[in-house]
Amino acid sequence: MDREFKVLIEDLHFAYDGFPVLRNIQLRVKAGELIGILGPNGAGKSTFLKILCGTLRNYQGRVMVDDLDLRSLSSREIAKKVAIVPQDSLLGFDFTALEVVLMGRNPYQRRFGREKVDDFRTVTESMMETKTWDLRDRLFTQLSGGEKQRVVIAQALAQRSQILLLDEPTSHLDISYQIETMELVHKKSEEGITVIAVLHDINLAAQYCQKVLLLSDGEPFAYGKTEEVLTREKIGFVYGVEVSVNRSPVTGRVYVTPISKRWRYKEALSGSRMVHLICGGNSGGGLMHKLREQGFGVSAGVINVLDSDHETAQSLDIPVVSEAPFSSISENSMRQNDQLIQGADVIVVSNLFFGEGNLANLRSALRAVEEGKEVILLSTDPIFSRDFTGGKATELYSHLMAKGALEVRNLDELVQKIGEQN
Ligand SMILES: Nc1ncnc2c1ncn2[C@@H]1O[C@H](COP(=O)(O)OP(=O)(O)OP(=O)(O)O)[C@@H](O)[C@H]1O
Structure with missing residues (x-):
């Protein structure tokens, strides 16, 4: 022995x-x-x-x-x-x-x-x-x-x-x-x-x-x-549940976040359009409330834990792909986000700021539009004023629009556009 x-x-x-x-x-x-x-x-x-x-x-x-x-x-x-x-x-x-x-x-x-x-x-x-x-x-x-x-x-x-x-x-x-x-x-x-x-x-x-x-x-x-x-x-x-698994930059250990199934089922049953929201930095909380009020199903990601948009998503029981606080989007989170995007009818990119850390979200949106998904960019402010990547985000916006993404200037217009496709 x-x-x-x-x-x-x-x-x-x-x-x-x-x-x-x-x-x-x-x-x-x-x-x-x-x-x-x-x-x-x-x-x-x-x-x-x-x-x-x-x-x-x-x-x-x-x-x-x-x-x-x-x-x-x-x-x-x-x-x-x-x-x-x-x-x-x-x-x-x-x-x-x-x-x-x-x-x-x-x-x-x-x-x-x-x-x-x-x-x-x-x-x-x-x-x-x-x-x-x-x-x-x-x-x-x-x-x-x-x-x-x-x-x-x-x-x-x-x-x-x-x-x-x-x-x-x-x-x-x-x-x-x-x-x-x-x-x-x-x-x-x-x-x-x-x-x-x-x-x-x-x-x-x-x-x-x-x-x-x-x-x-x-x-x-x-x-x-x-x-x-x-x-x-x-x-x-x-366990038969959907979770996201990420690595904490503080401890270096993995941590697991459950993604609520409740709304998924409800939304799937109600037959309402599913909107996937790319947001962060407080650019998405209001949108989540508004889209919910209008009867749309909502998912979101990738958002950093501790971001106020992340908290809003959790409080509304919105399925969200989470990234560790103050960390760049990992490959793993990006893949999970792509899966939520696959399940959505419309992808909305909110009026958020872009740095190197969250640029992967825009690349996901570009892949989605290339696959024929409907992508709407909510640009209350022009992208160049929100671009902290030395122009990469602005360039991705150009590609997105060239491939068919639609740009709108305010929330009402956005809700109308999502609704039009119903
Ligand atoms: N004394 C017992 N006699 C008969 N069946 C038992 C007995 N104790 C447990 N079981 C059964 O054995 C199975 C395993 O039980 P066990 O308590 O080991 O599971 P567990 O993984 O510890 O569950 P939990 O997470 O709920 O504590 C269960 O189906 C339980 O109903």
Whole structure:
């Protein structure tokens, strides 16, 4: 067996009462890796963790922990190697938070044994790390969902095991504790602890996990480096939603933005004309409202996150292709924008300013007009006064008009032109 791996899983299959839930799982995890398990509800994520921590034992296949077959280990031996933070911690009796964390030391105590100084030191450290020390005398049952979650994480840390399993560790936490928890988990992995975390928030996984196992209906759909697994295509296939995937210039990590399906369906059903809006820098918000009022379907892009047009699109539930804040349009975003353009009847270019960063939007409009799409340029101000590309945008406008794009001077004229084609 390969000692290189802290956890090694081969051909894992599992069924509840003959109902197959996990099929054909293979996984190799090294010491200190932080792995995210993602997948839709019911994909088998919690079941997978329950197998890894020894709760479910009637599986098929091989699960090796520290080069030892999990089946050959007693519960106590497993607890020294693997700690779990379950999805719901049901503690019926009135234990204090300190007592709950002390339970993490059970694998190290003799039957009816008393805690030693060592146990108290470990518990104190774990409670300090999870910011639960101040809660130590409170009754666990009376804590808030987020406080309970942090206490249970402290309990798992107090177990001092080399493998930490977390089942949605941030589900009850506010954003600040979500980040703190993930930072703590990340730090633990840097200290050499192997972390396997079921996460529902794809962006937390994108931010913190080195690798992701994407489960689909009990089977591994993809396993590998986070940015190789969290692609538009794979997320779209497994979750059945449209997303855009971009890279943050701040963290350098990928992040995922869902594109609302609600309006798409509504608009497709209503049979109204679909307008794709190329805008940004506050040139498109008013247009979005106006076009919606007039009963047109609207999509938009590419717009930078934090741009006021982006916020308007999101508040109106308009499908929008997003780019990271203050970043140039990436190839990936441009391709996604081209797809929205394909689905539109009319492309409108608003009265926006052009720099090198958003010139790709104009090129998309040019490709659209060349393919016979209707393109309308709303030029309240002449393009040369909005061109900060040394003339490239102005030149693209000339090409656009030469290929048949129509230029209008105000909003009413624009709405009339879109309506005329109805
Ligand atoms: N004790 C059980 N007995 C029978 N079926 C179960 C049991 N626990 C879970 N299941 C079923 O197994 C499947 C996988 O459940 P599991 O909880 O592992 O999924 P999950 O991916 O963690 O879901 P979620 O994201 O909703 O937490 C589901 O169809 C669920 O209904």
